[in-house]
Every structure is written in structure tokens, then in C-alpha cells.
Amino acid sequence: MSDQINVNIPLWDNPLLEIPCRAPKPLLHIIEDNYDMRMVIKNEFKDDYRIIDSEDGLTGFEKTVTTIPDIIISDIQMPGINGIKLCKLLKEDERTALIPVVLITGYDDEQDLLSSLKSGADDYVTKPLSFTILKARIDNLIKTRQLWLNKFLSESYHTPVKPISASSGDMLLKKVYEIINLNIGNPAFEATDFAQAIGMSRAQTYRKIKAITGFSVKEFIQITRLKKAAELLMNSEYNVSEVAYEVGFSSGAYFSSSFSRYFKTTPTKYILLNKGK
Template sequence: MEKRGGDLAIEHIPDIIISDVMMPIKNGVDLCNELKNDKRTSHIPIILLTAKVGDNNKLEGLKTGADDYIIKPFKKELLKVRVEKLIDNRKKLQARYSQEVILYPKDVAIASIDEQFLMNLQAVLDENLVESSFNIDVLCKEVGMSRMQLHRKLKALTGHSASEFIRSQRLRLASELLKKPGVNISQVGYSVGFNDHAYFSKCFKKMYHCTPTEYQKKIAKNNFD
């Protein structure tokens, strides 16, 4: 038995979906509504194609959360430009969240279900990030997703894989703690979930291009200046 498009989307979590409105079994509008209301797939940009002309039809599609709506017939170049624009917007979103310690949405427009996902994710991080035993399996269980689904969603929203995301959040928290005067560097590493000080220093240097000691000295110098 062939799998439906919605099932395939949940299974593979594609980067973007292009769907015709008129399809057998389930039309494109219903498919879009289904995927945009599922936290596993809500972040996926969706373009709907239709031969129907009229503002009401376009409004119906956009109300479901479709990211774009193209009337047939259309030129391939138009579809290509629309796809590139959606991917570019996704990259801007990744850049925004890749720099944040706190994931609460501020000035970036995202779907409400993705906003709720990020808020739930932040709550999980607040409670578990400092535990050295906190890992991908724990995160998957807490947010109710498979490893692959969580990996794809985090990659789309933040540009990081699940393991990279956890590590980067620990390091960003460490960078905030190191800004406090007189803080012990070794203790900072342990307090954000790193059991190995050498590994903490290595990861920190890879991300910030300086050791924790050098970072702390820079902060102290800037504060003094």
C-alpha cells in the first residue's frame, strides 16, 4: 500500500513541500492544514499550486498556513524564485536562533505551533541543560519526537543537529556565566553539563575562537575599559 503524502512528510521531514491543491484522497489545502498543525512538520515551508483563480481561493490556502500560493500555469523561473525566497527566509531564522541563549521568539515571525515548540524546548533546557546526563534521548522523550524528527526540526529552525544544539546551548550558557567577575572557569564547565574540563575548553574554543580563560580576560578588559 502506497503511503500518503502526509505520512511521507512526517517520516522524512523534507526541507520544503510543493503540492497541488487538487489531489485524490486529500486535497492540498487539507494536507497543508494537517502538516501545519503537527509540531513535527509545522516548520516545513509549503507552496500550494492551483488552477483556481480568485482571491477567495488564495485566502483559503493561506489561512491553512501555506507559505506561498501559485496560480497555474506559471513559469518555472517563478517557482524557483519562490522556493529560493522561502529557503532564504529559513536561513535568516536559523541565523537568528543560532545566536540566542534564550529561544523565546522575539522579532521573527513564525507559526504559533513552532513558537510553542520553542517555548517548550526552552523549558526543557532550563530544567535539564546543567545535567551531564542530559542527551538527545532525554530531549526526544521530553518533546515527544523521534531522533530523526527532532534532528530535522532543529536543523530547520536553528541550523544545528540535535547533538550540536545541546552542546551549543551549553556553551552559550557558559559564555554568559563567564561574564560574571571572579567566576571559576572549571566550575563553569561542570555547571553547564561538561564532565571533562579539557573537552569543555576544546568545544568552547571551537565555537568562540578562544579558550574560556582568554574569553574571561577579554570580558574583564572590556569591562575595565
């Protein structure tokens, strides 16, 4: 799995544009009380994922909240907080509700399978483990997340983005957009100001936005500014410098470089390609 992802998708029906999205390897959290099994799973995924691991459900929950992994593999049979209880806790917590969870259950244990689904698990695998199947299911869930990110990047400013999966993330994203829209012309508005406006600590805000969108607060604000800029370049009489000012860039040069990095073309060329569409 490469660290460089090139997203080749049309932006507002323009096939000439490419949005580069650089991403590290996905972060996988393995929660398993059996040390040997934990190391076996870790070894199977180490080439394609960054990995953290936990030896029980409580530690797994706490570590998930602080790290916001991209995906979780958890055994069901663990002392204390078992995998089903852990999954239910994660899915009921706004900070972690959107993280995909794959549960490992006993072979043909129908009750465990039913409980897994009721707990909100995104998928499950049965013992004895087939790593070919487990890898395929993990990869599919990661691809679903990446497709969502690609769709978000390709949509216009006024297209309301939906969370990666259904949850209270809908309401939070609505509030996020309201706050950014109110401050989009303020170049001093950054992650700390955003956290204050939304009424959470900076760390808590970062974890929630990262879990819902896949981006940091700073990245999400800047991408939203650039998408607004693209709309203004297409549908207004503003020149490039005026658009930069309208979306909160105090430096025209920085705006042009940021715009070119995301949309793979300069603002001036973007106008020529899209004006009047």
C-alpha cells in the first residue's frame, strides 16, 4: 500500500482537474487479550498499516479515544469489557462512533454473530481466522472511507457533505459548516478559534472532526476555504486577489500555491476552464 494516493476524479464535471491527497498508511488498532494472537495479527498487517495494539477492552477504548485509529480489529472473548461491549461503547461515543470495527468471533457461534451486529460492528470474521478474508474485509472498509474522502474533495462548496456513516455526525457537521461559513473571510480564524466557537477543547475538537471527516481541523477549514474560492472564481466577477481575500487568505501568493496544490491548476487557469459552466 503506497503512502501517495492520487485521486483522479472530475471536479464539477471538469475531467482536466486532479486533486492530490497525500495520506499516511491507515492506522489499525488491534484489541486482543491473547499476546501471541495479537502479535500474529500485527505481523499480518504491518506492511500496509500503522499499528497500535491493546491487551483488553478498557485499554482499547481509552487508546481509541486518544488516537482515533482508521479501523479496529477486536476479539469478542476478552475479560472485563469484551468485544461486543467495547463495540457498543465505541459506537455510542461521538468521538469514536464512525470508526469501523471488525469483531473476531468463535466459529459458527450464532449468538455472538447476532450480538456483534446488534452492537454496531461493521463486519466480523470467525475462527479459525482466514487472514485472506480478514484482510479483504479490512481493506474494503478502508476503501469505503477513502471513497467518502474523495467524494468530499470533489463536491462543490454548497453540496452538504455527509458523514462517513450515519450517526450524530450529521448534526456536528452542520454546526461545523455554520461556524466556518461565519468566519470564512477572517484570515486569523484557525483551529483554536474553531474549538472555542464549537465549545470543545482543541484536542477534543481535533478527535471528533478527524473521526467524522478524516481530516484535521486545519485541513478541513482550508479545504472548505478553497472550495468556496473555486465557486467564486466560477460564478462571480471577483478577480483572483479579491477571491483570496473573500475566503480568508491574507497572502495572494499563498492562496495561489494552496489552490494549485489542491486543484492541480492555478486560479487563473481554473477560471478559463470553468467560467460560465
